[in-house]
Amino acid sequence: MNQTRISQESINAAVWAACDTFRGTVDSSIYKDYVLTMLFLKYVSDVWQDHYDSYKKEYAHAEPGLIEELLKTERFVLPPRASFYALYKARFEPGNGERIDKALHAIEDANIAKLRDVFQDISFNANKLGDEQQKNDILRHLLEDFAKPELDLSPSRVGTLDVIGNAYEYLIKNFASTSGKKAGEFYTPPEVSELMARLMDPKEGEEICDPTCGSGSLLLKCGRLIRERTGSRRYALYGQEAIGSTWALAKMNMFLHGEDNHRVEWGDTIRNPKLLASDTSLRHFDIVVANPPFSLEKWGHESAETDRFSRFRRGVPPRTKGDFAFILHMIETMKAGSGRMAVVVPHGVLFRGGAEGRIRQKLIEENLVDAVIGIPEKLFYGTSIPAAVLVFRKNKPDDSVLFIDASRSFQPGKNQNALREEDLQRMLTTYAARLPVEKYATLVALETIAGHEFNLNISRYVDSAASAMSVDMSEVRRERVELKKEWIGIEEEMAVYLKELGYE
Numbered sequence: 001m002n003q004t005r006i007s008q009e010s011i012n013a014a015v016w017a018a019c020d021t022f023r024g025t026v027d028s029s030i031y032k033d034y035v036l037t038m039l040f041l042k043y044v045s046d047v048w049q050d051h052y053d054s055y056k057k058e059y060a061h062a063e064p065g066l067i068e069e070l071l072k073t074e075r076f077v078l079p080p081r082a083s084f085y086a087l088y089k090a091r092f093e094p095g096n097g098e099r100i101d102k103a104l105h106a107i108e109d110a111n112i113a114k115l116r117d118v119f120q121d122i123s124f125n126a127n128k129l130g131d132e133q134q135k136n137d138i139l140r141h142l143l144e145d146f147a148k149p150e151l152d153l154s155p156s157r158v159g160t161l162d163v164i165g166n167a168y169e170y171l172i173k174n175f176a177s178t179s180g181k182k183a184g185e186f187y188t189p190p191e192v193s194e195l196m197a198r199l200m201d202p203k204e205g206e207e208i209c210d211p212t213c214g215s216g217s218l219l220l221k222c223g224r225l226i227r228e229r230t231g232s233r234r235y236a237l238y239g240q241e242a243i244g245s246t247w248a249l250a251k252m253n254m255f256l257h258g259e260d261n262h263r264v265e266w267g268d269t270i271r272n273p274k275l276l277a278s279d280t281s282l283r284h285f286d287i288v289v290a291n292p293p294f295s296l297e298k299w300g301h302e303s304a305e306t307d308r309f310s311r312f313r314r315g316v317p318p319r320t321k322g323d324f325a326f327i328l329h330m331i332e333t334m335k336a337g338s339g340r341m342a343v344v345v346p347h348g349v350l351f352r353g354g355a356e357g358r359i360r361q362k363l364i365e366e367n368l369v370d371a372v373i374g375i376p377e378k379l380f381y382g383t384s385i386p387a388a389v390l391v392f393r394k395n396k397p398d399d400s401v402l403f404i405d406a407s408r409s410f411q412p413g414k415n416q417n418a419l420r421e422e423d424l425q426r427m428l429t430t431y432a433a434r435l436p437v438e439k440y441a442t443l444v445a446l447e448t449i450a451g452h453e454f455n456l457n458i459s460r461y462v463d464s465a466a467s468a469m470s471v472d473m474s475e476v477r478r479e480r481v482e483l484k485k486e487w488i489g490i491e492e493e494m495a496v497y498l499k500e501l502g503y504e
Contacts, residue, residue, distance in 0.1 A: 006157055010150055012170040015039060018145035021138055026129060032175045033122050033245050034142070039168065040252045041104070042146045043153045044076060045084035050154035075260065077110040079103075088143045094132070096139035097125030114260065118251045121244045168253055172215055176381040188217055188291045188344075189379055191419035192389075196289050196342040197221040198428055199391060204232045206286035206338070211269040211329060213239030216250035218289050220257055237262040238285065240269045270300040270325050273309065275333070282309050288330045288341035294383065295346060296322035315359040320489045323349045324359050331368065331392060339394040340370075344387050347374075348482040350456040354490070361454040364401070364446060368392045371402040371431055374458045376410040378417040388458070391431075401449060402434055404441045405462040439463060 015035070022031035051074060055067045071077075080086065082103035090099060104119040129135040145151075169190060202208055202222045210219050219237045226235050237259060241247040247266040254262050265274035275283045299322025304312045311332045317324040323345055330341050349356065350372065363369055371391040378384045386407055409423040430441045442461045452460055457479070 006150070006152075008166055011153070011158065011167045014145075014148060014150035015167055015171055016174060018142065018151075021141045021145055025134075025138065028175060030128060032171075033248075034124065036168070036171060036249060036252070037104070037119070037122050038142055038146055039171065040256065041087075041100075041107075042084045042151060043256060044078055044107070046153040047155055048074070048076075048078040048083065049085070050156050054156075075258070076114065076255070077107075079106045079110050082106040082110075084143075084146065088147050091140045091143045094136060096136050096143070097123070097129065100124040100139065114255055115251065117266075118248045121248055168256060169217060172217075172249070188214060189381075189416075189418070190217065190221075191424065192291070192344065192375070192379060193218045193221040195375075195419065195424050195427060196291075196344075196389060197225050198424070199342050199389070199431060200287045200289060200340055202226050202235065202287055204230045204234050207236045207238065208287040208289070209238040209275065209283075209285040209333060210290050211240050211273075211275075211288070211333070212290045212292045212326065213241050213250055213264060214246055214291070216253045216264065218291065219262070220253065220259065222287065222289065223257075223259055233261065235261070237264075238275055238283070239264040240267060240274055241265075242268045268300070269329060270322070271303065273329070280308050282311075282329075282333050284335045284339065285333055286335055286338045286340070288333050288339070289343070290326060290330060290341075291344040291380075292323070292326035294323070294385075294387075295320075295348065296325075298322075299325045301325075314362040315355050317359065318355050318486070318489060319493055321348075321352075321356070324356055327363075327390070328359065331363070334392070334394050336394055341392045343390050343392075345390055346385060346387055347457070347478065349390070350388060350458070351479060352482055352486055354486065357454065360456065363392075364449055364454050364456075367396055367399055367446065368394070369401050369456070370396055371404065372456050372458060373404040373427060373431070374407045376407050376417050376419070378413075378415070379410075379419065381416070397434070398443075400443050400445050401456070402431065402441065402443050403456075403458050403461045404430055405458050406440075407458075 018038070019028075019031065019035055022028075022034065026034075048071075052067065052071065055070050059066055059070075087096070087099055087103055090096075101119075101124050104122070104124075108115045108117075108119055124139060125135070129138055173190075196218060200208075200222065202225055204226055206226075208219060208222045210216075213219055216237075216239060219239055223233075223235060223237055227233060237254070239250060239262070241250055241264065244266060247264065250264050254260075254264065263275070267274045273282060277283045297320045299317070301316065301319040301322075304316045304325070309332065311328050312325075314328065315324075317328070327343055327345070327349075330343060334341055349360075369390065370393040371389075373389040373391070375387055375389060377386040380387065404427060406423065406427050409419075409426065411418045411420050411423075426440075430437055434443060436442050440462065444461050448461075449456070
């Protein structure tokens with residue numbers, strides 16, 4: 001194999017170029033799964049081959065069978081016929097799709113504890129790739145793309161495992177940017193994940209959960225922080241993801257990053273939580289982090305009042321807005337002593353009335369709200385609206401809430417803005433100090449927030465702009481839009497109730 005070191009940029013470019021095999025034939029929402037799965041297969045094949053070559057060189061004169069025994073001690077097993085190179089060698093023969101599917105299932109069976117059901121939603125032999133001839137040609141080209149020298153992913157060439165993880169993240173980011181909202185469902189921008197992980201300050205021995213984990217990037221950031229600070233892998237990652245193909249990405253992502261101490265479940269977190277302590281009790285964690293879908297309409301309102309985990313005892317969120325459903329679920333999964341959480345929310349969560357206002361009031365009165373951090377607009381794929389990060393704690397240092405307006409600190413981009421390291425550091429330093437900063441941060445007593453009818457709108461507490469009038473009017477306009485949407489939702493609900501009672 002080629003032993004010349006390769007840059008991360010070269011790997012990223014080569015993997016992205018492999019997508020050209022599908023463009024114009026298959027929609028990106030479909031081919032992303034094929035490219036990401038092939039990246040996984042190529043990487044594990046190169047790692048296996050690299051280790052085999054090393055053992056062969058070191059034990060050149062050893063007894064037959066020793067190398068095979070040594071390979072059994074690796075953290076994963078690669079059956080001989082499941083190797084990328086076996087598939088590449090047979091690429092001109094009919095049946096590429098069937099061979100690749102068999103290889104993936106052989107890898108799953110050989111590593112069942114780590115990869116159970118991961119490939120059940122992906123089939124390279126599916127009709128969506130065209131008739132047999134077209135499918136065979138597409139897959140031959142894909143195998144040839146990944147066989148190029150630029151994509152020799154052996155550890156002796158790429159160095160650390162994180163290089164591969166970065167390529168994985170790069171692919172997901174590019175699929176998100178080109179596919180818009182649909183892809184944004186499984187991707188949290190890395191700087192937002194970084195912010196949330198550092199806000200939570202994860203420590204050795206802690207259990208960390210993301211109940212809407214997507215491809216797992218936020219959990220991986222938390223794990224990486226612990227390793228960088230302590231050198232230890234003594235921690236546990238937990239997650240749940242509703243979309244099957246995205247859950248598979250998370251499992252592969254964990255595998256590629258060497259995160260063996262994890263449990264990621266497939267299922268709807270609100271309707272069917274899988275991370276349980278018992279039939280009537282949710283599992284509790286030191287850290288809970290999430291970027292849930294914004295204002296999800298069909299979140300499970302119909303079964304909320306009879307929830308066996310009592311997650312909605314503070315109130316049932318509106319039928320057409322699930323933001324507080326996820327927040328309340330996360331609140332219930334924090335450990336009593338060390339529990340802390342960070343969640344990304346749309347600004348409407350901070351000020352909307354009705355059921356949301358009553359829930360928000362109870363959370364504030366219980367002194368669970370630790371900080372409200374406004375972050376810039378256009379950070380997330382599929383939406384340009386500004387968002388906030390809410391921080392909750394079980395054991396708070398005081399009876400106040402820290403408000404930070406970081407919405408104007410970012411690196412502007414053509415389509416997407418980005419948080420720079422200096423922007424992250426300012427938020428983190430301000431959060432840790434918990435002191436007022438002129439036109440940036442304010443520490444507000446709970447009594448003051450109660451006097452504002454438990455409204456958490458950042459502009460009420462932080463005067464961050466040179467022209468207060470322009471900011472106020474912008475917020476007023478935004479509140480009007482949200483309130484109008486809420487009123488329409490109430491009217492629709494009333495219409496449903498009246499119809500059920502026999503009134504048209």
